[in-house]
Amino acid sequence: MTLRARLPSGAGPTVAYRDGNVVRWTAAYTASVSGDVVFFLTLSWAVTQLAGPAQVGAVLAVGAVPRAVLMLAGGVIADRYGPRRVVIGSDLARCLIVLGAAALMQFAIARLWMLFAVALIFGVIDALFMPAVGALAGRLTDPGQLGRVQGLRMLAVRLSNAVGPMIAAMVLTAAGVAVGLGLAGLLFSLSVGLLLAVRLNRIEPGVRKTGSPLADLKDGLKHLRGNRQLTRLVLVVGLGELCFSGPVGIGLVLLTAERHWAASVLGWTLSAFSIGGAAAGILLTALTRIRRAGVVLACCLLATAVLVGALGQVTTAGMLIAGSALLGTVSGAASAIGNALLQRNTDPRYLGRVGSVTSLSTVGLSPLLYPIAGVVAALWGTAAFFAGCALICLLATATAATKSVRTSDL
Incomplete structure (x- = not known):
């Protein structure tokens, strides 16, 4: 390993972790992953309140199936329409569906089948989000900085997994399920706002569409x-x-x-x-x-x-x-x-x-x-x-x- 920087063509002495574009993406990804963690913990808690712990696995499985089945289709969509556009749309959709679930819980009109539907829709959106966010990371900066970008991504994931459960637990204890879902929606909206300011630094040829x-x-x-x-x-x-x-x-x-x-x-x-x-x-x-x-x-x-x-x-x-x-x-x-x-x-x-x-x-x-x-x-x-x-x-x-x-x- 050496400490010799490889800078993009025409760029000044800016490394990846000081690149405002990369920092905004990292902050957005951290907010999005934290929202994921808070959402799934809150959803699991909501299911236990409505139907008992036996139904938690079933609800989570309903979300996992479309995520797996549609994952390859998500990769195609990311390449056809551009990863930035797909990631922003996915986070916005997740924000709206979670805030909708929060409203259902707040007004005590949620039913178990509604939570199944929320998990199903969330799984479909995840199948679009995951390939797109990976492709977006690969187009943020010069190829020589990809190791740093992936290091920042790993940092975001592990910090979110460490802090997210503690935040969710405190909110659930103090304010209940509706506020927990609202917090997840807020984190997704924060991600959308940050992503709107992200620009792709690697200008590549247009997407290759075969029909x-x-x-x-x-x-x-x-x-x-x-x-x-x-x-x-x-x-x-x-x-x-x-x-x-x-x-x-x-x-x-x-x-x-x-x-x-x-x-x-x-x-x-x-x-x-x-x-x-x-x-x-x-x-x-x-x-x-x-x-x-x-x-x-x-x-x-x-x-x-x-x-x-x-x-x-x-x-x-x-x-x-x-x-x-x-x-x-x-x-x-x-x-x-x-x-x-x-x-x-x-x-x-x-x-x-x-x-x-x-x-x-x-x-x-x-x-x-x-x-x-x-x-x-x-x-x-x-x-x-x-x-x-x-x-x-x-x-x-x-x-x-x-x-x-x-x-x-x-």
């Missing part, structure tokens, strides 16, 4: 299949993040219960994981270039595999918290570097479609591991589930160690 959205999707998949390095990077990112979009969190819950530790231990463990990821984001924003980033990525994934496997064997709460912090750091670094390399090697016309494939494998498919985590923990213990996650990370490591990936620079 119909289906033809565009086929064209994107053909582009992906035809580029071996890009295909392997998608596989690396997909496998590397599969266990960290929720399943590891479920595993930590099961491990804490299996060891008969207090709920406070779980809270500290999850917080340590988020803080570790935030630290990785801060580190990456301080670097102007990562030489042989593919090698660094493979090393981070290998460390992730070792740590996640070891986490299932810990015998004290202190070891669990410390191990979670280290795991959050190395897995966060791997995620940021992997996504930066993916965007560096993707034709900007295909950023949405390529990003939708990785989003599908992480956010879309990772919920399928939730029931598997419970079954494996019940039959063979939680350590077996963590060992399975370690194996997936080792597969990602092996893919990252191939010549086409390990020679990549950022």
